[in-house]
Amino acid sequence: MLSKSTVALAGLLTAGTLLAGCSKETAAPAYPTPQATAASPQNATVANGVMMQGFYWDVPLSTPAGTWWQNLGAKATELKAAGITAMWIPPAYKGSGKNDVGYGVYDRYDLGEFNQKGTVATRYGTIGQLQSAIGALHGQGIQVYEDMVMNHLTSADNQELANNQYNVYTSFTYPGRNNTYSNYQWHWYNFSATQQAPNNGWYQWAAYDFQPYANGDAYDNLLGSEIRYNDINNANETIGWGNWITTKLNLDGYRLDATKHIQTTYLNRWLDAVKTNGRFAVSEAWFRNLQDMNNYAAATGGRTSLFDVPLHYTFADMSNGNGSWDMRGLQFAGFTEANGALSVSFVDNHDTDQTGGALFSPVSNLKMLAYAYILTREKGYPCVFYKDYYEYGLGAQLKKLMQVRQANAYGAATEYTSVNDADVYAYSRAGDASHKGLLVLLNDGGSSRSKGITTPFKSATLTDQTGNVSGTVTTNASGYATFSVPARGYAVWVPTGATTTMLPPTSGTTAVTFNVTYSNTTSGQDVYVVGSTAQLGSWNAASAIKLSGAAYPKWSGTVNLTSNTAVQYKYLRKDAAGNVLWEGGANRAFTPSGTTTTRTDTWQN
Structure with a gap:
């Protein structure tokens, strides 16, 4: 979700609402009712994979490698070596101008190819640079997920009279593209409402067709002209576009923006039509409440993963407590624990990190404790934030954790509810036939701590793979030993002599x-x-x-x-x-x- 000005439903009504039928729309499609299905991991992900959000708000227009696309392509080799297996890239299509970060969508078919809105390139570069970057990422075995913004358009080409009532900019004819790839045009009857300059007032002429989840909070953070998916023409066009961009960019998956603002039954239809052949999808459905997350997972029938928003706010509470928060709040936490097969866990993203944004809620303190949590956990598909890795200087520590994840984060998980206290949280993975497992300790207190823990590792010698604690610890025949963790820090204890999987010979x-x-x-x-x-x-x-x-x-x-x-x-x-x-x-x-x-x-x- 982009950082948009918050607009309550009441504000829409005072702007002048007329819930009238639009003569130029077609009948509402009868989409099937979603069924709550048992979720299973989406097969586009790899074992112990780690996704990276490959951008942040207002990334620079130029980097030492060139454009942002060239920057991502240049980092493919080092990110593969670090343990990144998938890259979430920003909206790749033309926005309101060269500076638009992509969420102010103007033309979804212009990937930096046509002279529109005063520029050929998007903020991130040209279509050729984008395809080269994807090729470089694929060359390292890194999957690519495109950010799909499907609920609105902005910066129309012309003004028109909407519903014989409002003079608004809702005519999208794309003269610069001249019908290349698609001749579909958008007009006022394709939308339900629009936000217009100079005062960003809202004008609405048709009812929103998305569900008012969570007591109506789906009505906040709207932007531009809101697309109506009750219109079968809009519905079919957006499916066609989804398949087009998938082929054009050879995509492995999708991040779906602001899905609370998209008709859920239509979103299910889109996923069924576009997310084929094992591709991955994760939706941004921004619910702080776990029950709301579970309800949305049921409504989408397991078709899409969801970002674990409740877990992010748990980390934000830990950060804001800055040592005073009770670490037992990490036990069985978030949507990740409730529905790990459909959870994408994260610490921060472009919205939570954006100062002044509607979702600003950064994990400023103890951030590496949060990353140690998601990168060693049995459940969830963790996402690392580019800005944390490169701009905030956490890359070396994150790389070490990802390497530990790939080598040791396997097997049954144990929550140590009788051991944990207000300062220290412990969690282990038992390992399997090829991997020795791990024990992670997190400490938000002001002094180092030691904990006596019965681990799955019997008569084993363990070392802290993070380098935060020196020396070794040897467990007894029951797996018991005392383990240390530094103040305001973390340790990941791993049995020495880890088994390696033998690969077949590659000669010939x-x-x-x-x-x-x-x-x-x-x-x-x-x-x-x-x-x-x-x-x-x-x-x-x-x-x-x-x-x-x-x-x-x-x-x-x-x-x-x-x-x-x-x-x-x-x-x-x-x-x-x-x-x-x-x-x-x-x-x-x-x-x-x-x-x-x-x-x-x-x-x-």
Whole structure:
């Protein structure tokens, strides 16, 4: 959710509300009623994966690497090494101008390609730089989630008379794009209300079609012209756009903005139509109350993960207490504990960090304790904030925690309710056949502490992998020992001699013949294969392997790949000018073996 001016429902009514039918709309679609289903982890995520929010409010227009897209691309290798497995990128489409951070959406089909609103590039760069950044991230095996803003548009091209009552800027015709990619235009009857300069007053002519969750708080923080998804044309267009941008950018998933302001039954339909082939989705449904979170998870039927807002505010309370807060409040906390399979845990984000923003609630104190909590926990998909990693100087500590997470955060979890006290919180993971587990202690007190704990680790020697406590601790035959944690600090105790998983040998190569059937080409267009290894171009479209169309519509080519090494790949279409169309669907995957093998595929739409 972007930081918008708070507008109460009463303010909308005083602005002059007329709940009248719009003659140019079509009948409301009958979307199926969502069912509360058992949630399961979305299969786009990887074991013990960590997402990064790859931006913050008002990122610089230029960096030492160039634009923001170039900056993210340049950091792909180091982020992979640190343990980042997915990147949430900011809204990639044209906003109100060069300085717009992307949430003031003007044209969802302009990814920095057309001269509109006084600029070709968005705040983050051009479409070519964006695609190169995604290629670099994919080349390191990092998934990419795009920020999808679907509830409003801003900065219309022209003014028009809405409902024979209001002269408002609600006409979006996109002359600079001239119908490229889509000829859909937006007018007043596609919206329910709009916020207009110079006083940001609200004008409303149709009822909002989203549910008033949590006693009506869905009516706060509206912006621009609010889209009506009761209009089947808007509904279908937004699904079409979702599939278009997924293919255009080869996306692995989505972060959905301000979903309380989107008709929930339509959101479910959008997810069913767009989030296919194992792609991931997480929704920003900003509920402080855990029951409201659970209700929304039921209403969306497990289709989307949710950011754990209640857990963020628990961390904010810990931060504001700055040593006086009762650390037992971390026991079984938040939506992460209640529904871990659908939870994305986070400490801070662009909204909570933005001074003066409506959601400003930073975890300023004891922040690394909060990160140690989410990065070692059994449940939840943790998200690291770019600004914490790079701008606030926490990168080295976060990298160490992510490495510990990948090596040791496995197996059954234990909450030490009889051990924890007002200052110290303890939690362990028992490990599994390949990983030795861990014991984490968090201390918000002003002095170092020691705790006697019966761990899952019997007759084991443990060291603190964070480096915050020196020396070793050896447990007895029952797993009991006394463990230390520094003042206002954390420690992650890990058994020494951790088991490593043996990988198959990678020597030798396999001659892999790729065959794909695809007929949607014209003169000058060719089909290529590209993938996760250097031999397949490291997801860089410029380095993709060209296939032969001699047996058209079958395209074929043979590439020598390292044997017994897992590979992901996709096909793309490219012309001489470098215009690229990626096939849809999830990445294809296999492990080459033997001297030769053949992949026979059909292009995924």
